[in-house]
Amino acid sequence: MGYIKRLYQARLYYLFLLPTLAILLIFGFYPPLSALYHAFTNWNGATAEWIGLQNFKYMLEDSFLIDSVWNMLFLLIAGLITGNAMSLLGAAFVFNLKNSGMSAFFRYMFILPMVVPGVVVLLLWKSLMDPLTGLFNTVLASLGLPHEYGWLGDPAMALSSIVLIGFPWVAGLGFLIYLAGFQSISQEVIEAAKVEGAVGVSRFLRIDLPLVTGQIKLMIVLGIIGGLQGFGVQLVLTKGGPGSATAVPGWLMYEQAFSYSNFGYASMIGFVIFIVILAITFINMKFIKADQ
């Protein structure tokens, strides 16, 4: 009785929360729950028939999908290395400039490209890598080097060409995060290091780098989660091709759903990616965040 009364007394608060809960119910909670159910069905978008683990069995036999996992892992690992190493170095260089005006200038200039819409960046890089008129082949030709590369259009080069996008990979979220990390190192620590004779590279390795390990872990976890489900480059530039040279699981899910109307099978691909992401999130929360 007392509980009912307390609920009634709080009716105004529930009323305030109602619009939020309503929109979350429709567009937030319903879709993932529907995906969990439909992953185990043969779903054409209108009728769904329960088929248990059949979709999962198809996945294990789908050679396109298995190849796409390797492509995804290649892009994921290459992306983690290029993105983090260069933005970490860039941030360290900017942080170590003694001239504060120049430091602010470089910081601003490396952040600016991040505001250019992602689609524009991708389309720009597509034209840089154009086999006939692109900047890369033009420059190679003017240097007298071999210049007949197909880049994104060459099955053997396409994956590496995707990695090349954004070269020299300094401007990015990592740059912001690492620079903020360096800037939060207290001046006392830096002074103390100077007294002990740690300057330049030795200070970077002994003081600066250990103090941003939290940021490095964050960027790695973000990179893994983004890399597992991302397919923006495929959607905008390659459509997974040439052939299936750049296909990744997220893209195959998209294709199965929106080109072939295999919504059940596509939901299973999404479901498996979700389970992997969930596992990584838990590992991160239990083991990585805990020791910070």
Place this chain on the structure above:
Amino acid sequence: MKGLSRRFPAGQLGLHLVLWILLLLTVYPFISMIFKSFKNFNQDTHNPWGITLPFHFENYTLAWETVRPFMLNTVIVTAAATLGIVILSSISGFVLARFKFPLRETIFYIIISLMMIPGILSLIPLFILIRDLRLIDSSWGLIGPYIAGGVPFGIFLMRGFMEKLPGELFEAAYIDGASIFQSFMRIAVPLSRPIITTLVILNILNTWNDIILPSIVLTDDAKKTVAVGLLTFTSQYNEQVGPLFAGYIITSLPLLLFFIVASRQFITGMTSGAVKL
């Protein structure tokens, strides 16, 4: 010479040099995009990546005609979604932060559990739902999902911020006879301006740049947002590189100008998006 070497020791000189090279490599593609946007077909054939005179400003007129509807659609979707996220997140964050009532924590944790759901799991049923609600080619088919996507993190941010506001202000207002809604509008919202700005910028960046949802919700060219519209534009203007690149620049300008005006807030917005996890 001595004074110069004291001001620029070798290490510092090296750092400057490396940073200039990295910066040049980073921005050159964007600068060449500007050069390219002023070229006609002939200039682009003979010198595709350098600067050529005269500038063909008419490329911009032509591009503007094509991208204008995309820009307008994007502004509508972005504004509506951001407004919805800010209103719902701040009201819910306020109620969940400042009042005690049964199930408060349960409701909060159920809402923020949505932050753990990756977009890829929801995408397919979301499309079927939007189709069944007859929202294909409607701005609402984007605005609804964007609001639901942004609100959980918004509530997480707003509740955390509003919990820390001093309680005496609110007690004084209630003694003076203010209603809950008045205390929200007159005290909580004005004091939360920094965090609201962060939320606004974060969501403008997310919605302006999203490509995946518009690519399945919008099929009619007249309804397309910038991100998907540019793809149509690219295939239409395949041969006319000048207007095409002018279009890329025009569609990049709003966020660039916004960044130049409010770079500090922008940086906070971008960084806070990363710690979502």
